[in-house]
Amino acid sequence: MTVGLLVLRRLLFPGTMALAVALAFVTTSRASTAVERVVTPSGIEAWLVREPSVPLIALDFAFRGGANQDPQDRPGVATMTAALLDEGAGDVDAKTYHERLENKAIELGFEADRDHFSGSVRTLVENTDEAFDLLKLALTAPRFDSEAVERIRGQLLSNLRHQATSPNEIANREWWATAFAGHPYGRPVAGTVESVSAISADELRAYTRRVFARDMLKVAIVGNIDAARASEIVERVFAGLPAHAELAPVAAAAPQGLGRRIAINLDVPQSVVVIGGAGIPRKDPDFIAAFIVNHILGGGSFSSRLYREVRETRGLAYSVYSSLVPLSHAALFMGGTATRADRANQTLDVLEKEIRRLAETGPTEEELTKAKSFLKGSFGLRFDTSTKIAAQLVQIQLDDLGIDYIDRRNGLIEAVSLGDVRRVAKRLLDGGLLVTVVGRPQQGLASKSDGG
Amino acid sequence: MTPTLEVRFLSRALRIFAVTLAALAVMTNGKPAQAETSGPNVSHFTLANGLEVVVVPDHRVPVVTHMIWYKIGSADEPPGKSGIAHFLEHLMFKGTAKNPAGRFSQTLATIGGQENAFTSTDYTAFFQRVAREHLPMVMAFEADRMTGLVLSDANVLPERDVVLEEYNMRVANSPEARLGEQMTSALYLNHPYAKPVIGWRHEIEKLTSEDALAFYRRFYTPNNAVVVIAGDVTLEDVKPLAEKTYGAVKRRSEPGLRVRPQEPEPTAIRQVTLADPRVGQPSLQRSYLAPCYQTAKPGEAEALDVLASVLGSGSTSRLYRILVAEQGVATNAGAYYSGASLDPTRFGVFASPQPNVSLPQIEAALDAVLTEIADKGITPEELTRAKTRMVADAVYAQDNQATLARWYGTALTTGSTVESVLGWPDRIRAVSADAVRDAARTWLQKQRSVTGYLVKDWPKNEAPKNPEKHS
Numbered sequence: 001m002t003v004g005l006l007v008l009r010r011l012l013f014p015g016t017m018a019l020a021v022a023l024a025f026v027t028t029s030r031a032s033t034a035v036e037r038v039v040t041p042s043g044i045e046a047w048l049v050r051e052p053s054v055p056l057i058a059l060d061f062a063f064r065g066g067a068n069q070d071p072q073d074r075p076g077v078a079t080m081t082a083a084l085l086d087e088g089a090g091d092v093d094a095k096t097y098h099e100r101l102e103n104k105a106i107e108l109g110f111e112a113d114r115d116h117f118s119g120s121v122r123t124l125v126e127n128t129d130e131a132f133d134l135l136k137l138a139l140t141a142p143r144f145d146s147e148a149v150e151r152i153r154g155q156l157l158s159n160l161r162h163q164a165t166s167p168n169e170i171a172n173r174e175w176w177a178t179a180f181a182g183h184p185y186g187r188p189v190a191g192t193v194e195s196v197s198a199i200s201a202d203e204l205r206a207y208t209r210r211v212f213a214r215d216m217l218k219v220a221i222v223g224n225i226d227a228a229r230a231s232e233i234v235e236r237v238f239a240g241l242p243a244h245a246e247l248a249p250v251a252a253a254a255p256q257g258l259g260r261r262i263a264i265n266l267d268v269p270q271s272v273v274v275i276g277g278a279g280i281p282r283k284d285p286d287f288i289a290a291f292i293v294n295h296i297l298g299g300g301s302f303s304s305r306l307y308r309e310v311r312e313t314r315g316l317a318y319s320v321y322s323s324l325v326p327l328s329h330a331a332l333f334m335g336g337t338a339t340r341a342d343r344a345n346q347t348l349d350v351l352e353k354e355i356r357r358l359a360e361t362g363p364t365e366e367e368l369t370k371a372k373s374f375l376k377g378s379f380g381l382r383f384d385t386s387t388k389i390a391a392q393l394v395q396i397q398l399d400d401l402g403i404d405y406i407d408r409r410n411g412l413i414e415a416v417s418l419g420d421v422r423r424v425a426k427r428l429l430d431g432g433l434l435v436t437v438v439g440r441p442q443q444g445l446a447s448k449s450d451g452g
Numbered sequence: 453m454t455p456t457l458e459v460r461f462l463s464r465a466l467r468i469f470a471v472t473l474a475a476l477a478v479m480t481n482g483k484p485a486q487a488e489t490s491g492p493n494v495s496h497f498t499l500a501n502g503l504e505v506v507v508v509p510d511h512r513v514p515v516v517t518h519m520i521w522y523k524i525g526s527a528d529e530p531p532g533k534s535g536i537a538h539f540l541e542h543l544m545f546k547g548t549a550k551n552p553a554g555r556f557s558q559t560l561a562t563i564g565g566q567e568n569a570f571t572s573t574d575y576t577a578f579f580q581r582v583a584r585e586h587l588p589m590v591m592a593f594e595a596d597r598m599t600g601l602v603l604s605d606a607n608v609l610p611e612r613d614v615v616l617e618e619y620n621m622r623v624a625n626s627p628e629a630r631l632g633e634q635m636t637s638a639l640y641l642n643h644p645y646a647k648p649v650i651g652w653r654h655e656i657e658k659l660t661s662e663d664a665l666a667f668y669r670r671f672y673t674p675n676n677a678v679v680v681i682a683g684d685v686t687l688e689d690v691k692p693l694a695e696k697t698y699g700a701v702k703r704r705s706e707p708g709l710r711v712r713p714q715e716p717e718p719t720a721i722r723q724v725t726l727a728d729p730r731v732g733q734p735s736l737q738r739s740y741l742a743p744c745y746q747t748a749k750p751g752e753a754e755a756l757d758v759l760a761s762v763l764g765s766g767s768t769s770r771l772y773r774i775l776v777a778e779q780g781v782a783t784n785a786g787a788y789y790s791g792a793s794l795d796p797t798r799f800g801v802f803a804s805p806q807p808n809v810s811l812p813q814i815e816a817a818l819d820a821v822l823t824e825i826a827d828k829g830i831t832p833e834e835l836t837r838a839k840t841r842m843v844a845d846a847v848y849a850q851d852n853q854a855t856l857a858r859w860y861g862t863a864l865t866t867g868s869t870v871e872s873v874l875g876w877p878d879r880i881r882a883v884s885a886d887a888v889r890d891a892a893r894t895w896l897q898k899q900r901s902v903t904g905y906l907v908k909d910w911p912k913n914e915a916p917k918n919p920e921k922h923s
Binding site for chain 2: 051053054055056058094095098099102103104105107122124147150151154155157158159161162163164165166167266267268269270300301302303311312313314315316317318319338339340370373374375376377378379380381383384385386387
């Protein structure tokens with residue numbers, strides 16, 4: 001019913017996991033999940049899955065270069081661009097643009113993360129032309145009318161004011177600002193009140209011109225269409241974009257401040273903890289082993305070590321997790337939890353002890369067997385809707401894993417040995433952590449000012 | 453909470469009340485709906501012990517979503533035991549005589565299955581998503597824990613701490629959620645929907661194993677449950693499996709009719725204010741007591757669904773267009789209605805003012821929009837757009853077996869039927885502009901409502917003398 005919150009047994013964290021995990025596929029090979037490579041006349045590659053049984057088309061795309069392409073003094077440009085892209089384009093004003101989407105129940109969304117600007121469209125088959133005409137307009141001729149810019153700016157500032165006192169937000173911002181001081185990753189993706197207040201329409205336009213280009217583009221399309229039609233759609237939407245992006249170079253980086261604990265005072269009953277250290281790059285030969293190690297430590301099941309030790313045995317937290325975050329220019333291992341103020345120290349100690357224990361002694365044979373079995377068996381669950389398939393296919397392309405990765409991936413998991421995970425557990429977990437804690441002050445936690 | 457949290461701008465999703473409305477949004481999925489023509493071939497049957505089974509075939513990939521829904525939620529709790537439905541949901545993972553603690557989850561973790569559970573005012577549900585060949589196994593586990601649960605203080609007490617941390621995360625740490633609790637309680641004068649689903653903190657702290665087991669023995673019985681299986685299965689696959697697993701569970705109680713104390717006719721305009729120094733963006737919310745699909749006259753809940761869409765769903769909606777785009781007094785505004793409940797529900801509207809606009813000013817602007825729609829009704833374009841959107845939602849839902857499973861589970865635990873779900877798009881198509889106007893006139897009357905102000909500072913001279921810590 002409507003009146004209450006829906007209370008889940010456990011929060012899941014699909015966002016982060018998707019980045020890292022993304023890459024499984026149904027073991028049973030079926031015609032409906034076979035991936036075809038489509039190349040359009042102007043040379044744009046798209047991956048297609050034909051899905052005849054549902055009357056919709058899902059298209060996902062991404063350009064490399066997300067918030068890391070924000071001008072140095074203007075964090076939030078990519079985010080603001082994403083928020084404004086459906087607010088009028090070509091000769092269609094914002095109101096009309098939204099009405100045209102709504103009149104045909106077309107779902108269109110854009111988002112920016114640290115490394116990508118991405119979008120997705122979902123439409124009923126009969127409205128295909130309208131949907132992709134509107135997408136093309138948004139990508140090639142966004143208006144950024146002052147009415148829309150000011151209206152969306154107001155919304156974004158409202159969100160930022162709202163987040164400014166959220167312990168989760170503060171803990172995360174502080175972690176990234178410390179770990180990547182001076183690097184684009186240190187700047188908040190959504191920007192700051194100061195930067196978002198100052199962003200101009202010209203800056204938004206400049207961002208789209210630099211980033212929206214065919215050489216940075218990955219596309220996937222799923223639906224009841226054949227390769228010829230898919231090619232026609234992709235060509236129509238994207239062929240008008242410039243051939244080459246003009247991305248500012250982003251330096252490779254490693255997280256700084258490892259070994260520090262930063263405490264920030266906020267009068268909330270529950271303290272929020274964010275931890276993170278160096279991870280393993282997606283292309284590193286050890287990535288799959290690291291992925292298994294993370295699953296054993298704090299990945300997505302009710303059986304991870306952190307879940308057992310922090311939640312199940314001690315009742316310290318509702319949510320505790322860890323994940324691999326392989327960004328384009330830095331590889332991270334991150335985790336987090338939230339617990340009442342007077343148990344924050346104890347919880348942190350348990351977290352760090354479990355991480356150290358896994359680094360030192362590695363997983364057991366049984367843990368490895370179970371983890372492999374889980375990771376292979378949960379493949380299909382990532383591909384059971386057209387929308388999910390489209391998203392996964394874009395991620396595989398962004399990670400540059402090859403169209404056959406889907407078939408190879410289970411073999412890669414299977415090939416990992418106990419020696420591999422023991423070695424990689426040490427490599428992944430022994431490098432020290434930067435910790436941010438936001439909550440009521442506790443003894444033993446250095447506050448931000450005197451943290452060292 | 454994820455370190456890589458991203459802001460996503462869906463064309464229709466308004467973001468400002470993300471925390472509170474995300475939960476509501478999940479629930480609005482509970483509206484009965486399904487595509488009319490090419491939809492799944494849904495079937496259902498009832499076992500001799502009273503358990504109802506719904507099968508929603510989706511043969512695209514060899515995966516199934518298996519859910520069991522108990523017709524028991526926070527509104528069915530005994531007085532003084534708020535939160536017991538949700539606490540029991542957590543404790544259902546603590547093992548049975550046959551399958552000791554952890555075995556079910558360990559097994560799922562080994563085969564790559566996903567699992568979770570959730571509680572609301574009218575139902576408690578558990579689900580697994582697995583490769584199709586594991587369906588018999590999860591059905592056997594789930595049938596076993598319908599009556600076989602074993603609890604001890606050693607696992608109950610730490611889990612109560614877990615629930616208190618969940619309370620801290622969802623409520624105590626969130627000014628929006630704390631205002632929401634107060635508003636809900638002010639809206640319902642007599643009905644147990646007044647209580648938070650997670651419970652009042654002082655009562656959660658005192659819940660015991662005995663409380664949980666008493667609740668369990670009374671309400672967890674096959675004649676009080678619905679199993680929904682969506683995915684790569686057929687009725688022929690499921691029927692013998694259901695007989696063998698759930699069919700072997702004896703009915704062990706008669707929970708009886710779900711008759712809760714009902715609301716008197718509301719007669720006063722209620723206003724609540726919550727101040728928290730952490731409120732960086734003030735906001736206004738209002739809830740009207742409104743009929744649900746179960747209690748409304750024919751067509752009335754459908755009209756309320758259309759009204760919520762026209763009034764407050766997305767950038768073309770009245771509230772967004774007038775308050776945000778035309779007048780520029782709000783940074784965001786919208787409306788929602790979730791009719792899938794056993795007893796009268798609420799119709800909600802909300803707005804966040806621009807920095808130079810006060811909450812009374814935004815309230816006046818909001819009231820003007822509501823008055824206009826009650827006086828003059830909606831345009832044919834607005835009506836068509838809302839219907840198109842809602843009927844399309846039912847088609848989009850076919851892409852997601854878990855969504856479909858959820859729709860049927862919600863419907864069948866809130867007094868609705870499979871047939872009613874199947875007929876929903878047609879009933880939406882039949883809604884007239886007059887019916888929408890009448891729904892606004894009848895139900896959006898201020899004396900039926902509670903208005904909540906979320907502010908940073910208490911009004912002058914009204915600050916509490918001994919501000920209470922919330923934990």
